[in-house]
Every structure is written in C-alpha cells, then in structure tokens.
Amino acid sequence: MLALSKERDNFVPEADDLVVELRSVSKYYGEVAAVSNTSIGVRRGELLCLLGPSGCGKTTTLRMVAGFVEPTSGSITINGVDMTRQPPYRRDTGMVFQSYALFPHMTVAQNIEFGLENLKWPRDERKARVEEMLRLVELPHLADRLPAQLSGGQQQRIALARALAMRPAVLLLDEPFSNLDAQLRLRMREELREVVRSVNVTTLFVTHDQEEALAMSDRIVVMNAGQVEQIGTPGEIYESPETPFVAKFIGWCSLLKGTVGPDGSFTSAAGLRLDGNWSAGSATAVIRPEHVRLSTDDASGPSYQGRVLQAHYYGGATRIVLDLNGEQLTMQERFPFWRHPKTGDLLSVTISTDDLRVIPAEEDRR
Ligand SMILES: Nc1ncnc2c1ncn2[C@@H]1O[C@H](COP(=O)(O)OP(=O)(O)O)[C@@H](O)[C@H]1O
Ligand SMILES: [Mg+2]
Structure with a gap:
C-alpha cells in the first residue's frame, strides 16, 4: 500500500482554480436531451464524482470532456483553453473505460507504453515511465503478461496505469468498478483514491453507487434526467440535500x-x-x-x-x-x-x- 500523505488528506481545492469547466453544456440525440444546460467546474487536484441513476447523462458528460461526444451547445475548457471542438488527443485527458478496453494482443508493459510511443517519446524514457507506473499500481511483476492472463482487479489497475502514463491534466473514469465483485470493489475504491492522491491528478469519476461516491469524493455532482440537482461535499449532499430527489438518492430516508x-x-x-x-x-x-x-x-x-x-x-x-x-x-x-x-x-x-x-x-x- 502507498503511504498517504497527511497533507494531501486535508486537501481543500480552491474554488476559483478550475481545471475543467463545462458552461451550459447540452447534448441532444434527436429530440432527447441526454444532458441539458449543465455547468460544472472541476477544481485542481480534486476528485469530483458524477452521481445519478442509470440514464441521467453521466457517461455523456464524461465523454464530452474526453472529446468522444460533441456537445450540441455550450463550451468546455481544460486549463483555460477552449476544447469544445477539439479531438480527444489534444485534450490532455486520460480515460479509464468501464470495460477497461486494454489491447488484448499487447502485454501489460506495451499497453502502458502505447500512448507514449504515439507521442514519439525516446525508448529509455518510455521504459522508465512504464516501470514507474507499474510500481504505482504495485504490479511490476506482471509487465510481460497479456490482459487475458490478469484478474479483473489487475486489469483495472493496468487500465489506470495506462491512463496516468502520460500524466494527463485530467483523469476520467466511467464506473471503473462495475465489473468487479463486491469485496474487490471496496478494496479498489481505496487503492484508486490513494493512487490519484499520490500523483495529485484532477479526477472526474462516474458512478451510480451513492456509497462509492460518498466514500471517495472531494465533491459530488448529483445528476437527474440530464441536469445537475446539487453540487457539494459528501457531507453537504447527505446532511443538507437541496431537493427531495437528492435526499432520496443519497442514503435511506x-x-x-x-x-x-x-x-x-x-x-x-x-x-x-x-x-x-x-x-x-x-x-x-x-x-x-x-x-x-x-x-x-x-x-x-x-x-x-x-x-x-x-x-x-x-x-x-x-x-x-x-x-x-x-x-x-x-x-x-x-x-x-x-x-x-x-x-x-x-x-x-x-x-x-x-x-x-x-x-x-x-x-x-x-
Ligand atoms: N449514442 C446515443 N444515441 C442516442 N441516445 C443516447 C446515446 N447515448 C446516450 N443516449 C441517451 O442519453 C441518456 C443519457 O445516457 P448516458 O449518458 O449513457 O447515461 P448514464 O451514463 O448516466 O447511464 C439516456 O437516455 C441514453 O439512452
Ligand atoms: Mg453510464
């Protein structure tokens, strides 16, 4: 286990230091608004969670930040630069998909190295970064395995290592634990939090699991039917729900x-x-x-x-x-x-x- 720095534990992100900013973003599929007039700011170094029931627009929001889905209207900036119409590779984001999407014919090391090779990094630096990432997720002994030879939890960690290898400005994760059993989910929750804390990466995380959101997040965005219901710390969301929907969705009541x-x-x-x-x-x-x-x-x-x-x-x-x-x-x-x-x-x-x-x-x- 990585040692958690105490300083990082008491981390409070500054309200006006936004790495990602969505302004009045909407996404329509025909007549259907998957996301409607949504404004969200992700603060530097924080772990912000998009939480809501299935179909409320979480994945669409995340994919608009990544650049895989183009908004119908509104704007998205990353570190102050307008990225609304930019392709994914220009955005300085790293993504962990629900299904991990590891390249099946490549080894663990090749998977992690892939993005660095595309950027034409020199070989020595690539190797050094792959080793660093494998140490970060505590799997250095698996460098030569193929994804099919890994457990679900190990695949998850390699997907995380691959996403972090290029030191992205923003880490994006879409329900990363949904394919894991209940016990492993709990462990991976803690591990993921430790890893993102130790590298200080700004993180946008999607889940429909309220307990996961409460346990992991610095702040939570509760979404309902394509819109933001409330944004706040886990304590604010639980103790002071602003709408009956938020009260009902977060915890028993x-x-x-x-x-x-x-x-x-x-x-x-x-x-x-x-x-x-x-x-x-x-x-x-x-x-x-x-x-x-x-x-x-x-x-x-x-x-x-x-x-x-x-x-x-x-x-x-x-x-x-x-x-x-x-x-x-x-x-x-x-x-x-x-x-x-x-x-x-x-x-x-x-x-x-x-x-x-x-x-x-x-x-x-x-
Ligand atoms: N490519 C698409 N074409 C048509 N409708 C879509 C598409 N992607 C998502 N939707 C619709 O948009 C809404 C939000 O979907 P999504 O963002 O996947 O929700 P979530 O991730 O919160 O479950 C849903 O009603 C979904 O059916
Ligand atoms: Mg989804």
Whole structure:
C-alpha cells in the first residue's frame, strides 16, 4: 500500500482554480436531451464524482470532456483553453473505460507504453515511465503478461496505469468498478483514491453507487434526467440535500410532504406533527433512519407510537419500517436477535428534529 500523505488528506481545492469547466453544456440525440444546460467546474487536484441513476447523462458528460461526444451547445475548457471542438488527443485527458478496453494482443508493459510511443517519446524514457507506473499500481511483476492472463482487479489497475502514463491534466473514469465483485470493489475504491492522491491528478469519476461516491469524493455532482440537482461535499449532499430527489438518492430516508405552519412546526399530509422552527409554507421533511430512535425515559420531545410494517435483521442493526400516524418511516436500531421486533409490534419512538432537513416546496425544482 502507498503511504498517504497527511497533507494531501486535508486537501481543500480552491474554488476559483478550475481545471475543467463545462458552461451550459447540452447534448441532444434527436429530440432527447441526454444532458441539458449543465455547468460544472472541476477544481485542481480534486476528485469530483458524477452521481445519478442509470440514464441521467453521466457517461455523456464524461465523454464530452474526453472529446468522444460533441456537445450540441455550450463550451468546455481544460486549463483555460477552449476544447469544445477539439479531438480527444489534444485534450490532455486520460480515460479509464468501464470495460477497461486494454489491447488484448499487447502485454501489460506495451499497453502502458502505447500512448507514449504515439507521442514519439525516446525508448529509455518510455521504459522508465512504464516501470514507474507499474510500481504505482504495485504490479511490476506482471509487465510481460497479456490482459487475458490478469484478474479483473489487475486489469483495472493496468487500465489506470495506462491512463496516468502520460500524466494527463485530467483523469476520467466511467464506473471503473462495475465489473468487479463486491469485496474487490471496496478494496479498489481505496487503492484508486490513494493512487490519484499520490500523483495529485484532477479526477472526474462516474458512478451510480451513492456509497462509492460518498466514500471517495472531494465533491459530488448529483445528476437527474440530464441536469445537475446539487453540487457539494459528501457531507453537504447527505446532511443538507437541496431537493427531495437528492435526499432520496443519497442514503435511506423517508420523505413526508406537508406544511410548515406560522409557528414553525411541520405537519405531514397524514397529520404527523414535528416541532421545529422552519419557514412557513408547503415543504417536504427528510427523515433519515438515524433521526428516529426508540423512546427512552430521559428522551426530550414528544413520543410516538409506531406499528412495525417490516423488520430486516442485518446483523449489526435492524432496519424497520414503521407506520406512524399513517406515515411510513424507516428507522435503524441495534436489537439483540432474541428481541428482534416482528410485524405488527408497537414501538415507542422519538424523532430528533435538531438537524432534520425540511425542504420548502419553492426550492424543489421538480
Ligand atoms: N449514442 C446515443 N444515441 C442516442 N441516445 C443516447 C446515446 N447515448 C446516450 N443516449 C441517451 O442519453 C441518456 C443519457 O445516457 P448516458 O449518458 O449513457 O447515461 P448514464 O451514463 O448516466 O447511464 C439516456 O437516455 C441514453 O439512452
Ligand atoms: Mg453510464
């Protein structure tokens, strides 16, 4: 494993130092807007993730940055230079494809060397860079293998080494872990983060997996139907979702539609009341499992009786869907297996409203 530099760990990219800038970019296929009026800036040295459900335009956005897809309108600059109509090889980007796309008839070393040869690098320098890249991904002993003789995780690392060999200004990755099994995904996630950190490369990363995005990114762009819903740090996206879509897509939550009255309290459509100090009007309350707790004697705030609709034991915790005054809420608690609640049981719970997000309807664009 590479040693992580502490300095790099506390890295905060500067807001006005943009390596990639998409301005009002749209891509139409006939009548269909794959990407619509999207503006995104990738800051120097950061790992920015495009996150959203399948078909929301992530791959199209990434391929427009790489130059494989031409925008219908808008502009893309890389390090301040307009690249909107430039071919991929002029853009100073390195790409890792979902399927890795290693050249099957070339050895690992030849795969990594390929781009350098095209640039007519002298032989000695090519060899030195290939060795450096193989050390970076910790596979120097596999230089002479063919891709078919590698495991999925090894192919992934070679694809990364190939993309980084030319020291691109921007590294682009499209769902790079989708062909790996669950355990390997977790390990590769950490490895990739370490490698991109150690070479300080600005990285744009695509995934539909919210946990992957939260764990890996400096910032996340949440996309929905070809548009940006919200851009922020993992903490901002999870704790302060700006739209119900973002709340629902990032982590488990229950969305209750209702109204905030003149006294600042929220009442859901089914009549569940939450005391707070929100601004009056129609709104959606975002209730995360961790906001709902079993009542204890010293609990503050009102207690509610909930009926268990579903209970799933996950070992460390039990995820429960409760019917609370006609609203369905998900909660998570640690129950010993012998006290595991059953469908129909009554539970007494409190809802912590301190950091509970209530999104005013006018801020919800959809
Ligand atoms: N070459 C294409 N021709 C027609 N439609 C396309 C093409 N590429 C993508 N699309 C459409 O654009 C939308 C966004 O696709 P894509 O960027 O691949 O989404 P994602 O990567 O988020 O799953 C989808 O509706 C998809 O069907
Ligand atoms: Mg895709």
